[in-house]
Amino acid sequence: MYDFDLLMDFEFDSNGDGYPDTYAETYDTTGNGEADTAIMYSDTNGDGYADSTLTFADTNNSGQYDTYSVQQDTNSDGNVDVVSKMHDYTQDGQIDTTTTYVDSNHDGKFDTVVKEIDSNGDGKMDTMEVFEDVNGSGEADYHEVYEYDPATGQITPATAAGYEVGGIFDTGLDNFQPADNYPEGISGDPAESMEYWESQGSTNRCALYSQKFVIEELTPGDEKIDIEEFADVAEEHGWFTEDGGTSFLNMNNMLDYYGIENEMSFNNSIEDIEDCLNDGGKVIVSVDSDEIWYGEADDLFAPDSSSDHAVEVIGIDRTDPENPMVILNDSGTPDGKGEMVPLDVFEGAWADGDCQMIECYPK
Amino acid sequence: MNSDFSTKELIKSLRTNAFIKSSSMPIGYVAGLPILCILNGNLCMKIPFLKYKITGEVDKTFVYPIKYVATVLIPEGVVVSFEDMSLNTAFASVKFSDPIGTFRHEAVKNLDKKAYENMRSELYDEYDNVVKCLVSGKKYTSNNEACFRKLLNMLLEPSLRPFYKAINIDFANKYLSE
Numbered sequence: 001m002y003d004f005d006l007l008m009d010f011e012f013d014s015n016g017d018g019y020p021d022t023y024a025e026t027y028d029t030t031g032n033g034e035a036d037t038a039i040m041y042s043d044t045n046g047d048g049y050a051d052s053t054l055t056f057a058d059t060n061n062s063g064q065y066d067t068y069s070v071q072q073d074t075n076s077d078g079n080v081d082v083v084s085k086m087h088d089y090t091q092d093g094q095i096d097t098t099t100t101y102v103d104s105n106h107d108g109k110f111d112t113v114v115k116e117i118d119s120n121g122d123g124k125m126d127t128m129e130v131f132e133d134v135n136g137s138g139e140a141d142y143h144e145v146y147e148y149d150p151a152t153g154q155i156t157p158a159t160a161a162g163y164e165v166g167g168i169f170d171t172g173l174d175n176f177q178p179a180d181n182y183p184e185g186i187s188g189d190p191a192e193s194m195e196y197w198e199s200q201g202s203t204n205r206c207a208l209y210s211q212k213f214v215i216e217e218l219t220p221g222d223e224k225i226d227i228e229e230f231a232d233v234a235e236e237h238g239w240f241t242e243d244g245g246t247s248f249l250n251m252n253n254m255l256d257y258y259g260i261e262n263e264m265s266f267n268n269s270i271e272d273i274e275d276c277l278n279d280g281g282k283v284i285v286s287v288d289s290d291e292i293w294y295g296e297a298d299d300l301f302a303p304d305s306s307s308d309h310a311v312e313v314i315g316i317d318r319t320d321p322e323n324p325m326v327i328l329n330d331s332g333t334p335d336g337k338g339e340m341v342p343l344d345v346f347e348g349a350w351a352d353g354d355c356q357m358i359e360c361y362p363k
Numbered sequence: 364m365n366s367d368f369s370t371k372e373l374i375k376s377l378r379t380n381a382f383i384k385s386s387s388m389p390i391g392y393v394a395g396l397p398i399l400c401i402l403n404g405n406l407c408m409k410i411p412f413l414k415y416k417i418t419g420e421v422d423k424t425f426v427y428p429i430k431y432v433a434t435v436l437i438p439e440g441v442v443v444s445f446e447d448m449s450l451n452t453a454f455a456s457v458k459f460s461d462p463i464g465t466f467r468h469e470a471v472k473n474l475d476k477k478a479y480e481n482m483r484s485e486l487y488d489e490y491d492n493v494v495k496c497l498v499s500g501k502k503y504t505s506n507n508e509a510c511f512r513k514l515l516n517m518l519l520e521p522s523l524r525p526f527y528k529a530i531n532i533d534f535a536n537k538y539l540s541e
C-alpha cells in the first residue's frame with residue numbers, strides 16, 4: 001500500500017474458518033528504521049476485498065501511536081463507505097476526537113460527517129457535531145440548528161449540527177517598518193505605539209484592547225494592564241459583554257475609568273486623525289473589519305456590513321504621496337501590529353461607522 | 364402619508380438613530396429583512412438585528428441568531444421599542460454566540476455582490492409597495508404579493524426562518540413558504 005520501508009508483514013485467520021483473512025504490515029515512513037505505521041486488512045466475507053482496514057500511525061514520531069483509522073466496506077461492493085479517524089492529541093493513551101465519514105447512499109462521496117470530542121479529557125466523548133451533504137455537492141453543508149415549535153411559539157434546537165468558529169487567517173496586509181528617514185512624512189509615532197500591541201484572539205474585546213493600548217501608551221511609567229481584570233471591570237459596569245462586545249457609546253468608558261482625557265465624535269475626516277496624532281494624541285476608531293481584512297471580493301461578502309471592530313490608528317504614512325497608508329494597531333488579527341491599510345480602503349471601512357473617532361490625550 | 368416612504372432609507376437611518384445608538388447593542392450588528400405587522404391597529408415594521416462573520420471562505424460567511432429587534436411605526440419611521448431577544452422566553456434555548464447557518468445560501472449562491480444588492484433593493488421596493496397599499500387603502504395585487512414572496516423567500520437565509528416565525532408568526536405564515 002505504501003512506498004515506504006515495509007518492516008514486517010504477517011497473516012492470520014481471524015474467524016477460524018481455516019483461511020487467512022487478516023493481513024498486517026508495519027512500515028517505517030520516516031526512514032529512521034523504526035515502525036511508525038501499522039495497517040491491518042480484514043476480508044472476513046472472502047469476497048477478495050478488504051471489508052475493514054485498520055491503520056495505526058505515530059504521526060509525531062513520539063514512539064507512541066496517536067492516530068487510528070478504520071475504513072469499512074459495509075455493503076461489500078468493494079468501495080469504502082465508512083471511515084473513522086481517531087486522534088490521541090495529548091498522547092495520554094485516550095482518544096480525544098473521533099471523526100466518522102459515511103457514504104450513506106454508496107455514491108462514492110461522503111455525505112455525513114460525525115465528529116465526537118472528549119472536550120474535558122475524561123475519556124468519554126461529550127460533544128458531537130454532525131455535518132451532512134444535503135444538496136449532494138460533495139461538501140458537508142450546514143443545516144438549520146434551530147426550528148420553530150408552533151405549539152409553544154419557542155425556538156428549539158433542531159439538530160446536533162455545529163460550526164467550527166475561529167481559526168487564524170492571513171490578511172495579506174503589510175506591517176509598518178520604520179524607514180531610515182523615520183519619522184519624516186509620518187503622523188504619530190507608530191514604531192513606539194506598536195510596542196503596546198497585543199492580539200485579542202477569538203474574543204470580542206477589540207474595543208477593550210484598543211483602549212488598553214492607548215492607556216498604556218499615555219501612562220508609560222505605570223504597570224501594564226491585566227486584560228482579564230480590565231475586562232472584568234468593563235463587564236461589571238455593563239460596558240462590555242464577552243458574548244457581544246462593546247456598544248458604540250461605551251467604547252471610551254475604560255478611558256474615562258483610567259482618567260484619560262478623551263472625546264468621542266462622529267463624521268470626522270482623515271485630517272482630524274492626523275491633527276490629533278501630530279498633537280501627541282492617540283486615536284481609536286471603529287471600522288468595518290471585513291473591508292479592511294477581505295477587501296471587496298465579488299463572491300465573498302455578507303448580506304450587509306457595518307462597523308464591527310475597534311482599532312487604534314497609530315500613524316498615517318504619506319511618505320509616498322501616491323500611496324498614502326494608515327497604520328493600525330489591530331488586535332483582531334495575529335499580524336495586526338502596525339498593520340498598514342491603503343488610505344482609501346481605510347476611509348471606506350471607517351465610513352461604515354460614520355467616521356467615529358475617539359481622541360485621547362495624556363493626563 | 365409621506366409618499367416618499369422608503370424601507371431602504373429607513374434601515375439606513377437606523378444606523379445613526381439615537382434610540383438604537385444608545386442601546387446596549389454592541390457594534391457589528393446589522394439590520395435584517397423587516398417583518399411587517401399590525402400592532403393595535405398601527406402598521407409597524409419589526410427590524411431584526413443580527414451579526415454576520417466573513418470567515419475568508421466563499422459561501423462560509425457565518426450567520427448568527429437574531430439578537431435584537433426594533434419596532435418602528437410606519438410610515439412615520441419612529442422607533443417605538445427595542446428588545447434584546449436574549450430576554451425573550453421564545454428565545455430561551457438560543458445560543459447567541461454560536462453561528463446557525465452560512466451565507467451565501469443555496470438560493471443566492473449564483474449571485475455576486477452587485478447582483479445580490481440589486482435584488483435586495485428590489486425587495487425593499489416591494490416592501491414600499493406593501494406599505495403604500497396598506498396606508499392608502501389601495502389594492503395590493505396578487506402579482507405584487509407573489510413578487511414580494513418570491514424575493515423574500517430567496518433572500519432570507521433559511522437558518523433565520525424559525526426566528527422570523529417566533530417574532531411574528533402571522534407574517535411568516537403569510538409570506539414565508541415552507
